[in-house]
Amino acid sequence: MVWNNIPQCPAVHVQRQCTQCLQTQSEEPLPFFCKMHLKNTVSVHIPAEVTLTVNKQEITVKGPRGELKRNFDMVPLDLLKTADALQITVWFPRGKLNAMPRTIASHITNMITGVTKGFYFVMKAAHAHFPMEFVVKTGLVEVRNYIGQKEVHTTEILPGVTVTADKEKKNEIKVTGNDIEAVSYTCAKIHQSCRIHNKDIRKFLDGVYVAERGTL
Incomplete structure (x- = not known):
């Protein structure tokens, strides 16, 4: 069936209430422009x-x-x-x-x-033998003694994000900020800085993980 002979009524076509279309089409399906949402x-x-x-x-x-x-x-x-x-x-x-x-x-x-309100993420250091230590500096977060390594794993803090270390719980840090993408991206970078290499990640689970998140 050819639809070119039907008078043009785009607004009514979109609303699917065109009486001329319904009378002409008989049992054939509506054309694509009758099915599109406005x-x-x-x-x-x-x-x-x-x-x-x-x-x-x-x-x-x-x-x-x-x-x-x-x-x-x-x-x-x-x-x-x-x-x-x-x-x-x-x-x-x-x-x-x-x-x-x-x-x-x-x-x-x-x-x-x-x-x-603002957003916050709580990250915890999980270890099997070697306890890790967080050191928060201006614009940087350092993770030391990761699986006994002497290397210091450093992560840059994105603008608008604040990282604070818990004095009572030394294996925790709190990441806060207004931009949820900047806060979550900072947490992801901290997590990725402490990844195990050339070992089975199902067995060697040492690392820094997000333990809690929400609004302030």
Whole structure:
């Protein structure tokens, strides 16, 4: 069946309420443009203590704990700010693009949580024989005596992240910050700095692991 003879009504086609299409198609399936969604919109609530600014595709979030910025120009979306919400819209979404509004909304929600509460990760050193020691310096975290090595395993602390050593529990450190990606990436780098090489990782489990995480 040829659909070129049908009068053009794109808006009604998308809503799947075109009477001319339904009368003409008989028992044949609807064409692809009748099955496409017009848009996918997700809203993010903005708390009263948070100031959110939209500049094209760049979003700035300010709160009691500080300020975070992020650019989403890699995604073709519309950002509309209302009094207490931010609407994220993708037009004619297909495939992975249909999931983008929810992904962007999750990033913005993490930014709002970061500037209001903040995030923390607790990392513990696990050892079988050789106890490890944490040394926190300006911009660096050192892990010493890893499986008895004399080498000092050093990890750089990302900007906006704070690492503190527990005086009572010497095998623990606490990583805090507003940006959840910077905090979690710092923890990942600390974990990867103490990996065993040329041995069975099922047997040799010495290392630094995340034991707890949450909001401050």
